[in-house]
Amino acid sequence: MNYLEKIYNEQTKPIVKLVDGKYHLSSKYKLGTIHITANHITLQMKNSTQKIYIEQEHLQGAYQGDYVLVQVIFNPKGKLKAKVITILQRSNLSILCFVYQKELFSVKESLLIECEEVNNKNGDIVLYENGKISSKLGNIRDPKIDEKISLFLYNETYRLKGFQTNKFTPINLDNRVDLTHLEFCTIDPASAKDHDDAIYYDEKNSELFVAIADVSAYVKEGSPLDEEALIRSFSIYLPHKVLPMLPFELSTDLCSLVPNKIRPAYVFKMKLDTKKMSVVQSEVFEAKIESKHKYSYEYIDEVLEHNDPSNPYVKLYNLTSKFRQKRLQNGYDFRNDEIRLKLDDEENLISLDIESSTPSHSLVEECMLLANQEAAKKLGNLGIFRVHEEPSSAKIKKLLQDLEDLGINAQLKTNLHKTIESIQSKAQNYNLENEVDELIIQAQQQASYSNIKDKHFGLGFTNYSHFTSPIRRYADLVLHRILKSKKIPENIEDICEKISTTEREIANLVWDYEDRKYARAAEKLKGKTFEAKVVDLEKRLGKITQGILTGAKIELENYSGEKLFLSIQVKIISSNLLSKKITATIE
Numbered sequence: 001m002n003y004l005e006k007i008y009n010e011q012t013k014p015i016v017k018l019v020d021g022k023y024h025l026s027s028k029y030k031l032g033t034i035h036i037t038a039n040h041i042t043l044q045m046k047n048s049t050q051k052i053y054i055e056q057e058h059l060q061g062a063y064q065g066d067y068v069l070v071q072v073i074f075n076p077k078g079k080l081k082a083k084v085i086t087i088l089q090r091s092n093l094s095i096l097c098f099v100y101q102k103e104l105f106s107v108k109e110s111l112l113i114e115c116e117e118v119n120n121k122n123g124d125i126v127l128y129e130n131g132k133i134s135s136k137l138g139n140i141r142d143p144k145i146d147e148k149i150s151l152f153l154y155n156e157t158y159r160l161k162g163f164q165t166n167k168f169t170p171i172n173l174d175n176r177v178d179l180t181h182l183e184f185c186t187i188d189p190a191s192a193k194d195h196d197d198a199i200y201y202d203e204k205n206s207e208l209f210v211a212i213a214d215v216s217a218y219v220k221e222g223s224p225l226d227e228e229a230l231i232r233s234f235s236i237y238l239p240h241k242v243l244p245m246l247p248f249e250l251s252t253d254l255c256s257l258v259p260n261k262i263r264p265a266y267v268f269k270m271k272l273d274t275k276k277m278s279v280v281q282s283e284v285f286e287a288k289i290e291s292k293h294k295y296s297y298e299y300i301d302e303v304l305e306h307n308d309p310s311n312p313y314v315k316l317y318n319l320t321s322k323f324r325q326k327r328l329q330n331g332y333d334f335r336n337d338e339i340r341l342k343l344d345d346e347e348n349l350i351s352l353d354i355e356s357s358t359p360s361h362s363l364v365e366e367c368m369l370l371a372n373q374e375a376a377k378k379l380g381n382l383g384i385f386r387v388h389e390e391p392s393s394a395k396i397k398k399l400l401q402d403l404e405d406l407g408i409n410a411q412l413k414t415n416l417h418k419t420i421e422s423i424q425s426k427a428q429n430y431n432l433e434n435e436v437d438e439l440i441i442q443a444q445q446q447a448s449y450s451n452i453k454d455k456h457f458g459l460g461f462t463n464y465s466h467f468t469s470p471i472r473r474y475a476d477l478v479l480h481r482i483l484k485s486k487k488i489p490e491n492i493e494d495i496c497e498k499i500s501t502t503e504r505e506i507a508n509l510v511w512d513y514e515d516r517k518y519a520r521a522a523e524k525l526k527g528k529t530f531e532a533k534v535v536d537l538e539k540r541l542g543k544i545t546q547g548i549l550t551g552a553k554i555e556l557e558n559y560s561g562e563k564l565f566l567s568i569q570v571k572i573i574s575s576n577l578l579s580k581k582i583t584a585t586i587e
Contacts, residue, residue, distance in 0.1 A: 003031060003088050007069060015069070015085075028072050030082060033091075036064045036109060043070055043082060051080060058083035061114030063106060065091025087114070095128040096152045098140060098578055104128060107578060108153055125149065140577050143347040146516040147238065154509040156236065159243045165224045166247045171217045171264060177287040179267065183312075184211055185293035186257055187300055187364050193242075195257040196469045198265070198291045199367050201316045206272045210371040211265040211289050213255040215246065215470040216480040221489070230495070233502040235472035238513055239341040244472070251471050259294040266480050268371040268467075274319060277326045282374040284483055300360035317359060320366035327369070330460030332420060334437045339551040341517055349521040352550060368468045369459065375467035375479060379453070382488055384478050384496060385465050387454040388447040390416060395443040399423075402439050405564055406432065417460070435533075435565045448500040449475050451492040474499055515580040518552035522575035522582045525549065529587060532570045534562050542570060542584065554584040562586070 004023035008016040017024045025031065030052060032043035041059065043052040054070065060083070062068050067089040070082035097104040097113055099120040104113040113128055120126060123140040125148070126133045137152075138145040151157045184198040200209040219226050229245050236243040244251045257263050265288065271281040303313050335356075342351040357365075376385060391399075396416070403410045408426050413419040420440060427436035444458065449466075456464040470476035478495060482488055489495060531546035532554065540559040544552045545567075554570060562568065570584035
């Protein structure tokens with residue numbers, strides 16, 4: 001379509017001129033596509049990198065992907081701005097909207113969406129497609145709408161339809177190494193239904209066996225099921241349910257290392273030097289195992305607390321603790337409690353658990369880290385790796401400034417590891433260990449997947465990959481195939497980029513969902529007072545540290561220069577179910 005000709009024929013003021021049979025757009029106007037990010041709305045123009053910003057009130061109902069005519073606005077500050085004059089072509093995007101007083105607004109940004117006829121009631125959540133409302137998903141007053149909203153915003157709604165195929169090839173266990181006589185056990189949360197890993201330690205021979213669910217035996221590369229697993233890339237763990245990467249028949253049964261059933265496993269057998277705390281030799285092979293015990297973390301913690309020196313798990317814990325001590329000479333130990341939300345049948349927040357790392361978690365973690373390292377070592381320089389870069393100098397500079405604001409005078413040492421150790425040591429003197437660890441974590445880069453070997457800063461490893469969770473992570477499934485076939489997929493770079501992006505999106509999805517549950521709970525608690533702490537000076541944010549809202553971010557309406565991490569009392573004054581914004585005043 002010749003948009004310039006269309007504008008010329010319809011214009012009421014001189015926007016387009018016709019000269020020698022050619023249409024020319026006035027320099028005061030631009031054509032382009034609307035691009036919306038978390039921070040800005042800009043106009044993307046063909047063959048131009050020029051930045052033109054559009055304020056929300058100047059969109060005139062335009063939205064992401066719409067092709068528009070804009071008028072450039074003079075801006076004395078130098079930032080080029082514009083306002084939408086005409087929407088020339090709507091994008092074919094489906095937009096998740098809410099209805100308010102017979103008008104449509106996007107759920108993601110609360111932008112007005114032009115729609116001729118809106119007959120829905122206030123709070124209805126609808127899909128807007130091709131200029132009209134195509135379907136209603138529910139109403140914002142229903143807590144069960146939160147899952148649909150979060151999945152839609154992060155392009156994961158296909159998971160609600162289940163799997164397109166459940167077909168997989170039955171496998172023969174006859175030619176596998178028979179380890180069914182060994183006392184393998186699984187150690188997981190009490191509620192776990194899928195069991196990726198099982199461990200067994202042969203103390204007499206100093207041999208650690210880490211058995212991993214052999215998903216690659218069932219899910220063949222390039223099969224329809226494999227293609228679906230790649231699209232998902234990860235299982236999504238919401239407070240009330242799991243949206244799996246694999247069909248439940250595989251993830252909770254045939255692949256899962258459930259107790260007292262023979263299952264195929266891909267096993268690392270590692271010969272340990274218990275004096276130097278190192279792996280002397282390792283081999284990985286296909287096997288069949290029969291887990292003899294299904295333990296919870298809580299049970300193993302009780303065993304370790306009794307500290308019976310003859311108990312095999314006490315012995316293994318003592319050994320893995322020494323491996324951990326050696327690991328922390330180059331890696332890091334950060335305090336990072338996890339908050340688990342508990343929902344009722346209506347999907348309202350009713351309680352929460354705060355989970356801290358315990359000795360049982362440490363025992364399992366060290367065993368898995370050893371297997372992950374050995375897997376990476378067998379790849380050489382190419383394959384699929386979990387990499388984590390050092391924090392940038394700018395982030396370290398900001399970290400030191402934040403610490404100075406807290407009254408902690410931290411200095412750069414001869415290397416980054418010594419610097420962070422020194423910071424953590426100083427934090428103990430101020431009783432700010434958790435808060436300072438939080439700042440250090442914020443200063444770090446995000447870990448990702450790469451087809452080229454690189455170090456893992458946080459763990460302090462030069463060789464590291466993800467081998468131990470193929471039921472819930474596609475990266476591990478790819479790694480198993482590479483180790484078995486000694487062949488690297490031709491599209492390995494694309495796979496790494498895809499799963500790294502999906503990992504970040506899923507993390508944001510889960511946070512979005514949990515924030516919606518906090519907002520619902522806060523709405524019922526308006527006028528109530530809670531303990532909190534200041535966590536972001538620029539955004540004037542606090543975080544509640546007490547009661548059912550523990551962990552919820554709040555916007556401090558009357559913030560007036562309180563210091564970072566200052567303990568405060570706040571009163572909830574409002575909560576928006578759509579934006580998830582909880583507002584409070586400092587008492």
